[in-house]
Amino acid sequence: MRKRLLQALGVIAVILAVIALLRVAPAGSATQSAGKTAWGDPDLQGIWTDEYQTPLQRPAKYANKEAFTDEERAELDRQRAGILRRDQRVEIGSERDVAGAYNAVFQSIKHTGKRTSLIVDPPDGRLPALTPEAKQRADTDRQFRLALLQATQTCKDGDAACAGGKYGPPSPRRAEVPPFYNTGRLNRSDGPEDRSMTERCMAAVLPDFGGYRRIVQAPGTVSIFYDVGQGQGWQRIITLEQVAHPPSSIHQRFGDSRGHWEGNTLVVDVTNFSPKSDFMGARENLHLVERWTRTDAKTLEYAVTIEDTTTWTKPWTVKQEMSRQDEQANRIYYEPRCHEGNYGLPALLSGTRSEEADFAAGKGPDPATKDSATDFGTEGGVDALTGGG
Amino acid sequence: MARRSLIAAVVATAVVTALVSVSVTRLTGQSARPARAADGKPNISGVWQVNNEANWDLQGHDARPGAVTQRGIYPYAYAEVAGAPVLALGAAAIVPGSIGVVQGDKQIPYTAAAAAKKTENAAHWVDRDPELKCYLPGIPRATYMPYPFQIVQSTNKIQMIYTFSNAARTIHLDNVAGPPDDAWMGHSVGRWDGDTLVVDVTHFNDKTWLDRAGNFHSDALHVVERFTPISPDALRYEVTIEDPKVFTHPWTIAMPIYRRLEPDVQLLDFPCIDFTEEFMYGHLRKQQLVKHWEGDTIAVDIRRKVPPGEQLFDWYGK
Numbered sequence: 256m257r258k259r260l261l262q263a264l265g266v267i268a269v270i271l272a273v274i275a276l277l278r279v280a281p282a283g284s285a286t287q288s289a290g291k292t293a294w295g296d297p298d299l300q301g302i303w304t305d306e307y308q309t310p311l312q313r314p315a316k317y318a319n320k321e322a323f324t325d326e327e328r329a330e331l332d333r334q335r336a337g338i339l340r341r342d343q344r345v346e347i348g349s350e351r352d353v354a355g356a357y358n359a360v361f362q363s364i365k366h367t368g369k370r371t372s373l374i375v376d377p378p379d380g381r382l383p384a385l386t387p388e389a390k391q392r393a394d395t396d397r398q399f400r401l402a403l404l405q406a407t408q409t410c411k412d413g414d415a416a417c418a419g420g421k422y423g424p425p426s427p428r429r430a431e432v433p434p435f436y437n438t439g440r441l442n443r444s445d446g447p448e449d450r451s452m453t454e455r456c457m458a459a460v461l462p463d464f465g466g467y468r469r470i471v472q473a474p475g476t477v478s479i480f481y482d483v484g485q486g487q488g489w490q491r492i493i494t495l496e497q498v499a500h501p502p503s504s505i506h507q508r509f510g511d512s513r514g515h516w517e518g519n520t521l522v523v524d525v526t527n528f529s530p531k532s533d534f535m536g537a538r539e540n541l542h543l544v545e546r547w548t549r550t551d552a553k554t555l556e557y558a559v560t561i562e563d564t565t566t567w568t569k570p571w572t573v574k575q576e577m578s579r580q581d582e583q584a585n586r587i588y589y590e591p592r593c594h595e596g597n598y599g600l601p602a603l604l605s606g607t608r609s610e611e612a613d614f615a616a617g618k619g620p621d622p623a624t625k626d627s628a629t630d631f632g633t634e635g636g637v638d639a640l641t642g643g644g
Numbered sequence: 645m646a647r648r649s650l651i652a653a654v655v656a657t658a659v660v661t662a663l664v665s666v667s668v669t670r671l672t673g674q675s676a677r678p679a680r681a682a683d684g685k686p687n688i689s690g691v692w693q694v695n696n697e698a699n700w701d702l703q704g705h706d707a708r709p710g711a712v713t714q715r716g717i718y719p720y721a722y723a724e725v726a727g728a729p730v731l732a733l734g735a736a737a738i739v740p741g742s743i744g745v746v747q748g749d750k751q752i753p754y755t756a757a758a759a760a761k762k763t764e765n766a767a768h769w770v771d772r773d774p775e776l777k778c779y780l781p782g783i784p785r786a787t788y789m790p791y792p793f794q795i796v797q798s799t800n801k802i803q804m805i806y807t808f809s810n811a812a813r814t815i816h817l818d819n820v821a822g823p824p825d826d827a828w829m830g831h832s833v834g835r836w837d838g839d840t841l842v843v844d845v846t847h848f849n850d851k852t853w854l855d856r857a858g859n860f861h862s863d864a865l866h867v868v869e870r871f872t873p874i875s876p877d878a879l880r881y882e883v884t885i886e887d888p889k890v891f892t893h894p895w896t897i898a899m900p901i902y903r904r905l906e907p908d909v910q911l912l913d914f915p916c917i918d919f920t921e922e923f924m925y926g927h928l929r930k931q932q933l934v935k936h937w938e939g940d941t942i943a944v945d946i947r948r949k950v951p952p953g954e955q956l957f958d959w960y961g962k
Contacts, residue, residue, distance in 0.1 A: 293682035293799050300798060445930040447921040457917055469814065471796050471803040473689040474682075478796040478803045480812055490805045490812040492794060498908055507913045531918070583820060590827045594917050595779045595851070604928035611930070 294474050297519040299547055303555050303577035304467045307368030308335075310640050311464070311573070313380030317371040321380070331367040335638055340364075343635030350408065351631045359635075363484075367640060373464060375558075376572035382535075389536055389566040395434045400628070402428035403442040407626040416629040425623035438533040442628035444607040447600060452533070454600055456593035459483045460534045461491075461509040461525065462543060462559045464575055469589065477514060477521060480589060488591035493523050500526050506539060508532045521547040537563040553579045603627065679876055681797055686839045686873045689797040691904040691911065694881075697742035698788040699775075701857035702897055703752060704744030710737045711856065712770060728944045729770060745788075747882075747896040752859060758890040765858025773853055777924055778916035780811050780828035782852025783845050783867055784883045784897070792904050794911055802834060802841070807914045815843050822847055826863055841871040854885075862889040877903035 292298045313320075323331070342359040345351045372380030385393065401420030404410050410417035429443060440451040452458050459481060466483040477493040493512040500511050503526075511527035525543040534541055546558040555577045562570040607627075613619030637643070681687045697705075712727035730737035744750055754762055765772055775781065781789055791807035802815040815834040822831050831847035845867040853860050870882040879901045886894040927937040936943035951959045 295682075300801070446928075447918075447925050455917065455921070469803075471798050471801045471814065473796045473798055475677075476689065476794075476796050478794075478805060478812075480803070480814070490803075490810055492796070492805060492911060494910060501908075501910075505912070508915060509913075511910075529913075531915075582818075590780070590823075590829060592780060592828055595774075595777075595828060601925050601928055604925055608928060608930070 292472055296472060296474070296516065297521065297549055298472070299470050299477065299521060299549055299555060300472055301582055302467055302469050302580040304580055305368075305464065305575045306365060306578045308365040308640050309368035309370050309373050309575065310642070311373045312382055313372035313374070314640070314642070318379070320371055322369050323367065323371060328367040328369070331639055335364065335367065335640065338636030338638065340635045340638070345631075350626050354629065354631045373573045373575055374571055375574045376560075377569075383567045383569045383571050385536075386564070386566060386568055392435065393536060399428060399431070399434055400439075400441060402426040403623075404626065404628060406621065406624045407442065408624070409626045409629050414629070414631075416626075416631075425621060429623055436531055436533075438531075440628040440630075442626055444603050444627060447604070450600060450603060453485060453487075454603065456485075456487055456597050456600075457508075458485060458487045459489045459509070460532060462534065462545070462561065462573065464573065467580065467589065468577070482589040482591070486591060486593035486596070488589060493521075500524075503527065506530065510541065510543065519548055521545075523547070534561075535566075537561070537566040540565045550576075555579070677876075681799075683799050685797075685836050686841075687797065688795050688802075688841065688871060688873065688879065691792050691794050691909045692879070692901045693792045693904055694788045694790070694899055694901050696745065696788065696899055697740050698745045698897070698899060699785065699790055699855055700739050701742065702744065702855050702859055703746050703857070704750060705739075705742055705857070707741035708739045711739055728946060732946045732948045745897045745899045747898050751895075753892045753895055755890065755892055758860075762858050762860060765853070765860060767858075769856060769858060772858070773856055774851060775808075775853070775856065776920070778809050778920040779851065781806065781808050782828055782848065782854075783813065783830050783832070784869060784881075784885075785852060785854055786811055786813075786829070787869075787881060787883075787901070788899060791914065792909065792911055805911060807911050809916055810914065815841075828852055830865075830867065837870075839873060841869075843867075843869040843871070845869065860890070861885070861887045864889045871901075874900065877905060 290298060292300070317323075340359045340362060341355050341357065344355070374380045374382065377383055397419065401410075401417065403426065404417055405420055405423050406425040407417075410420055410422040413422075433441065433448075437448055438452045440454070441449045443449045447455055463481060463483060466481060466488070468482070469480040471478045471480075475495050477495065479491040479493070480488060481491065482488040489509060491509060491512060493514040495514045495516070497515070498513070500513060505511070505527050506529035507527050508529050508531060510525040510532070512523050512525050514521050514523040516522070523543070523545040525541075525545065528537075528539050528541045530539045532538060532541070540563045542562045544560045544562075546556075548556045548558075550556050556574065557577060558572060558574040560570050560572045561567075607622055610619055610622040610625070614621050677690070678687055681689070700711075706722070709724065710726035710730040710733070712729045713724035714727040716723045716725040726733075726737060746752060752762075770776065775785075775789075780786075786804075786806045786808065787793065789806070789808045793804060793806040796803040796805065800816075800818040802817065803812060804815065805812045811829060813829045813832050815832040817834050817836075820833075826847050826849040828849060828851065830845040832843050832845045834841055834843040836842070846865075848861070848863055848865040848867075850861065850863040850865075864887050866886040868884045868886075870880075872880045872882070874880050880898065881901045882896060882898040884894050884896050885891070922933060926932060926934050927940055927942070934942055934945075936945045
């Protein structure tokens with residue numbers, strides 16, 4: 256009797272042990288592509304990018320038109336390839352010319368995409384209206400920037416960059432602290448905070464619709480490295496464990512990401528943003544719901560619903576398709592080492608101190624009359640899709 | 645009888661196996677964490693951290709009064725006092741002692757010229773250590789900085805993500821071409837040797853340091869790391885460091901790495917780029933925040949309120 260009990264227990268225990276091992280045993284080839292990871296989760300891994308150019312908002316002339324025909328895409332590609340962009344030189348040595356030092360070599364120009372806007376909701380492909388408080392914030396910010404530009408040639412020329420502003424002597428507002436934590440280029444270089452997040456090597460924001468991502472998964476975790484260009488990038492960790500977001504006193508530049516699987520879709524809720532993060536004017540109140548779906552071996556669909564009741568009157572949604580990039584060649588060089596080689600930022604500050612000294616000594620113009628904020632990029636023609644140079 | 649013993653042994657083994665795999669999950673307070681990954685390799689995913697003094701100095705050392713010290717009233721090195729940059733921090737700035745993590749004879753086999761440079765580095769720590777500037781920490785230093793890091797273990801890639809500077813690296817278990825340029829974090833190619841993850845790291849630049857004591861390397865650095873589970877919640881981390889331009893022969897460091905067992909542990913922002921802007925660019929401000937920049941030198945002006953003599957008793961008693 257005892258022997259039979261032992262045998263029965265033994266069988267049960269062996270089965271348990273085998274199950275425990277099998278549960279984690281390889282489910283198939285480790286290199287399976289469009290299917291599941293070895294542990295059974297949808298497999299989103301690899302290097303991904305959106306290979307096509309699609310404007311965030313639908314340009315007015317394509318109103319009521321959701322997608323381009325193949326002929327229209329070909330024609331747009333032809334037009335877009337025909338402009339000089341940043342390679343257009345203007346008067347050599349002028350501010351406008353120097354601003355074009357980052358010439359077209361530094362631009363990635365992509366083929367025209369299928370859709371006329373990344374925004375799929377609202378259905379007109381346009382951003383929803385700003386809330387009154389967001390309009391107020393934007394106006395306050397704009398007025399400060401214009402005040403800092405007002406003594407420049409840009410305003411004297413009535414350039415679009417000075418729209419809403421005026422030309423006149425240096426504004427006393429040049430001595431003010433910016434109305435909000437600054438993330439863009441101010442026409443001032445009193446300290447690093449006056450320069451843009453890009454110049455300070457902190458350009459990346461979430462959500463992000465450009466650049467490359469490398470996704471590596473483990474059970475319970477999806478990690479995404481974002482290469483956002485300019486030697487900048489960041490590493491994201493999405494936990495799939497059912498743990499609440501941290502308390503609202505915790506602020507993260509890229510928010511706090513909690514994900515779960517809904518069928519084959521990774522759904523991620525992102526909160527806890529920092530007041531230093533600035534996505535189109537949305538800061539610590541930003542809330543994202545992302546949906547990542549592998550639609551075939553080569554395609555990863557990304558949809559994100561963007562919400563901030565202090566910024567937009569309703570949530571809006573962006574959708575894009577990313578294509579799998581060659582993994583074997585490891586051709587994407589993704590170490591973000593902008594900060595380690597950032598000679599530009601100290602040079603901007605140092606150069607301005609030098610200009611101030613020259614001005615004080617009567618040997619040069621007032622630095623306030625110079626423009627280090629405007630990106631003159633459209634000398635070589637306007638891109639019909641991006642509206643930029 | 646023999647058969648009965650065999651059955652008992654099988655039962656015991658199987659029960660223990662089943663229990664261990666259950667208890668590993670339960671004890672950690674996190675969701676199911678099997679001891680093995682789906683491909684049968686040890687499961688090393690999770691948040692980890694060393695608990696040692698290696699980032700201060702890989703070699704054994706006595707405690708000292710601060711990361712920066714100056715001569716006290718005695719001429720002896722052991723009687724130095726805290727230096728100005730850390731003086732105001734009191735005991736919070738003390739550097740803890742350590743038995744060291746260098747294996748074998750505990751010495752780092754510098755060439756004569758490199759040994760002189762190491763000593764010079766230590767004397768100019770504030771000016772030279774890339775950590776102070778928030779630069780990418782390199783390998784192996786990233787592993788033993790005093791902050792958590794996370795391992796995301798997949799089948800063909802293992803991503804290691806470090807709190808410090810939001811640094812990361814991909815360990816390629818599959819065959820990929822090397823990067824087109826040298827890298828701060830190097831290029832990591834891994835393989836499993838039994839239950840040990842062996843990572844071969846090359847393509848380094850010469851800009852990272854190995855610790856805060858001035859230990860350094862050149863662009864000829866070649867690192868071989870070995871991560872071996874010694875329990876569900878600890879790894880042995882052994883690193884062989886080879887660099888013929890700096891060391892006369894390869895040498896090895898070793899230490900445990902511990903799993904962070906808090907159920908809600910996660911890596912949080914360590915925004916050191918903007919936190920170090922004052923350190924790096926403060927002297928270039930129009931109006932300086934640190935008032936005693938003298939050219940490119942910070943003259944540290946410590947303002948700390950110390951009560952007059954008759955109030956010292958209250959101050960000490962607080």
